[in-house]
Amino acid sequence: MSEYFFGVDFGGTNTKLGILTEQGEIIARRSIPSEVEKGPIALVDRIAEAYQDLLAENRLESRLVCAAGVGSPGPLSVAEGMIIKSCNIPGFGNFRFRAELSRRLGIGVVFDNDANVACWGEFWLGAGKEIKHMVLFTLGTGIGGGIIYDGELIHGSDDNGAELGHMIIQPDGRRCNCGQHGCLEAYASANNTALRAIEALDQGRDSTLQAVRRKNGTLTCKDVFDHARAGDELANETVDGTACALGQACVNMRHITEPQQVVLTGGMIASGDILLPRVRSFYEKMIWTNKPEPMDICLAKLGNDAGIIGAAGLALHSYRQNRLSAVGC
Amino acid sequence: MSEYFFGVDFGGTNTKLGILTEQGEIIARRSIPSEVEKGPIALVDRIAEAYQDLLAENRLESRLVCAAGVGSPGPLSVAEGMIIKSCNIPGFGNFRFRAELSRRLGIGVVFDNDANVACWGEFWLGAGKEIKHMVLFTLGTGIGGGIIYDGELIHGSDDNGAELGHMIIQPDGRRCNCGQHGCLEAYASANNTALRAIEALDQGRDSTLQAVRRKNGTLTCKDVFDHARAGDELANETVDGTACALGQACVNMRHITEPQQVVLTGGMIASGDILLPRVRSFYEKMIWTNKPEPMDICLAKLGNDAGIIGAAGLALHSYRQNRLSAVGC
Numbered sequence: 177m178s179e180y181f182f183g184v185d186f187g188g189t190n191t192k193l194g195i196l197t198e199q200g201e202i203i204a205r206r207s208i209p210s211e212v213e214k215g216p217i218a219l220v221d222r223i224a225e226a227y228q229d230l231l232a233e234n235r236l237e238s239r240l241v242c243a244a245g246v247g248s249p250g251p252l253s254v255a256e257g258m259i260i261k262s263c264n265i266p267g268f269g270n271f272r273f274r275a276e277l278s279r280r281l282g283i284g285v286v287f288d289n290d291a292n293v294a295c296w297g298e299f300w301l302g303a304g305k306e307i308k309h310m311v312l313f314t315l316g317t318g319i320g321g322g323i324i325y326d327g328e329l330i331h332g333s334d335d336n337g338a339e340l341g342h343m344i345i346q347p348d349g350r351r352c353n354c355g356q357h358g359c360l361e362a363y364a365s366a367n368n369t370a371l372r373a374i375e376a377l378d379q380g381r382d383s384t385l386q387a388v389r390r391k392n393g394t395l396t397c398k399d400v401f402d403h404a405r406a407g408d409e410l411a412n413e414t415v416d417g418t419a420c421a422l423g424q425a426c427v428n429m430r431h432i433t434e435p436q437q438v439v440l441t442g443g444m445i446a447s448g449d450i451l452l453p454r455v456r457s458f459y460e461k462m463i464w465t466n467k468p469e470p471m472d473i474c475l476a477k478l479g480n481d482a483g484i485i486g487a488a489g490l491a492l493h494s495y496r497q498n499r500l501s502a503v504g505c
Numbered sequence: 506m507s508e509y510f511f512g513v514d515f516g517g518t519n520t521k522l523g524i525l526t527e528q529g530e531i532i533a534r535r536s537i538p539s540e541v542e543k544g545p546i547a548l549v550d551r552i553a554e555a556y557q558d559l560l561a562e563n564r565l566e567s568r569l570v571c572a573a574g575v576g577s578p579g580p581l582s583v584a585e586g587m588i589i590k591s592c593n594i595p596g597f598g599n600f601r602f603r604a605e606l607s608r609r610l611g612i613g614v615v616f617d618n619d620a621n622v623a624c625w626g627e628f629w630l631g632a633g634k635e636i637k638h639m640v641l642f643t644l645g646t647g648i649g650g651g652i653i654y655d656g657e658l659i660h661g662s663d664d665n666g667a668e669l670g671h672m673i674i675q676p677d678g679r680r681c682n683c684g685q686h687g688c689l690e691a692y693a694s695a696n697n698t699a700l701r702a703i704e705a706l707d708q709g710r711d712s713t714l715q716a717v718r719r720k721n722g723t724l725t726c727k728d729v730f731d732h733a734r735a736g737d738e739l740a741n742e743t744v745d746g747t748a749c750a751l752g753q754a755c756v757n758m759r760h761i762t763e764p765q766q767v768v769l770t771g772g773m774i775a776s777g778d779i780l781l782p783r784v785r786s787f788y789e790k791m792i793w794t795n796k797p798e799p800m801d802i803c804l805a806k807l808g809n810d811a812g813i814i815g816a817a818g819l820a821l822h823s824y825r826q827n828r829l830s831a832v833g834c
């Protein structure tokens with residue numbers, strides 16, 4: 177008899193839900209608005225309600241669903257199953273998300289941060305399917321990270337390891353939103369890629385991006401990649417800056433946990449056709465020659481489903497390893 | 506009945522040997538010249554001979570010694586139990602050190618790189634005794650590293666992870682011996698600390714170090730620390746450069762494997778009285794303020810015995826976990 181797993185991808189705007197087979201096939205899915213302003217109790221109530229609907233609509237007996245997984249924005253405590261106080265979603269800090277959801281669903285729940293969950297999804301069924309040591313960078317507004325070491329996620333001593341966007345790659349470098357200077361994120365995130373182009377325009381650099389900025393009042397990361405593709409020099413320099421920062425981060429990770437593969441995911445990989453070959457090329461230029469260090473740098477394969485697939489997959493993994501907390505804990 | 510473990514700390518000049526109890530007490534020890542020019546077979550023969558002598562002198566029955574551990578310069582393959590071809594010791598590349606030694610001793614042998622072994626020693630009985638997640642930097646001519654994650658060494662996919670000295674902390678920075686640019690080692694090793702002071706003198710900087718250099722023809726790292734202690738401005742700036750690079754590396758490791766503790770070891774910690782407070786201070790200045798990230802940065806406790814203690818301790822750990830290869834493999 178098949179076993180099923182419930183995956184929850186909690187985001188500030190929408191929360192995606194999916195019921196998956198143990199092979200990772202999504203047999204039912206739904207997206208609900210998170211309406212975080214109504215508070216966390218209302219959200220877990222609505223997730224539980226949607227779960228019951230999905231079961232009913234697909235004539236699935238609830239006893240066949242073994243466990244659930246939740247991917248959530250951090251910082252959070254995996255051990256306590258909750259987002260910690262300093263989070264960006266008012267009202268959700270210190271709310272016992274895992275226990276409250278588990279009580280409503282009647283099954284064990286595993287709770288982890290969204291980048292780790294996406295990393296697990298790619299590791300289980302996506303780009304990292306055949307390997308044991310992987311690193312993932314989520315390239316969006318900010319930069320998140322995930323590390324798989326010998327088939328397990330690296331959480332760190334306080335569940336906030338693998339914050340790869342906040343590796344300092346340039347001492348006294350660009351200020352990051354986190355308060356540090358010179359973070360990878362301060363160079364290579366979508367926001368900072370656009371911002372570096374804007375700053376260059378402000379310094380009087382000539383570029384086809386000037387017209388876009390005049391028209392729209394600002395620039396997006398996509399604008400920069402599109403103009404790089406069309407041959408604009410400043411846009412290409414800006415993309416090189418992003419790729420170079422990521423190449424350096426890849427070298428560093430190779431020397432630290434030594435992954436076989438680095439997977440890039442997030443909104444920016446829509447421009448992966450230009451970004452990926454350049455990250456690879458900077459990695460190869462920067463890595464030592466002491467010994468060969470070939471490393472597969474590639475794009476994620478699961479797209480927007482990585483969250484629910486990873487969450488359900490992490491539930492399956494924790495269930496199989498007998499690591500789930502008791503129902504309601 | 507007590508069980509004993511044999512630790513071997515193989516270095517380019519000398520090889521230190523010790524027989525330890527399972528509690529980590531060194532009950533017999535010896536140092537033999539490595540005489541690497543005579544080749545690896547001669548060395549393992551002499552290690553086995555010294556082992557028999559140590560047993561005899563201490564009236565220890567060989568059947569009470571359960572396993573042996575070897576710490577060796579890298580790069581090496583833990584899986585194959587040998588130094589790989591590109592090593593710095595002619596004749597030792599691709600020699601099956603573990604198998605040959607194991608055959609001679611008649612016990613299982615674990616083989617790992619010297620920084621990992623020192624890291625295991627400090628984790629087992631030194632600075633990291635009470636913790637589960639640790640990082641170690643060996644500060645000598647070069648910079649090595651070790652990572653303990655959840656009570657186990659991180660080896661990486663190809664046994665050459667935790668090469669923390671080759672984390673790039675400054676893009677297009679100082680050239681490193683490894684061929685990369687901007688490595689931690691290129692700023693913070695003993696050699697490079699001295700070299701940065703020499704370069705500043707060459708640029709005409711005034712300093713009490715000038716006289717030392719004139720007298721000795723060069724400067725050592727110890728000179729720089731001694732003159733910093735005495736208040737020389739250039740020496741203090743140079744030490745700050747070393748501490749700042751290490752502080753940045755500590756921030757990065759905190760965001761990657763999130764250790765509870767970073768341990769500094771190697772020859773440079775003879776100047777730990779000046780270095781340690783400055784590394785701590787740079788870490789605190791550089792780390793984000795998103796959430797508190799207190800981390801214990803401290804000096805190693807085992808001194809020159811870390812190698813034999815770590816090697817014997819790793820043998821004990823592998824023996825208890827049933828991870829040792831069969832005798833002679």
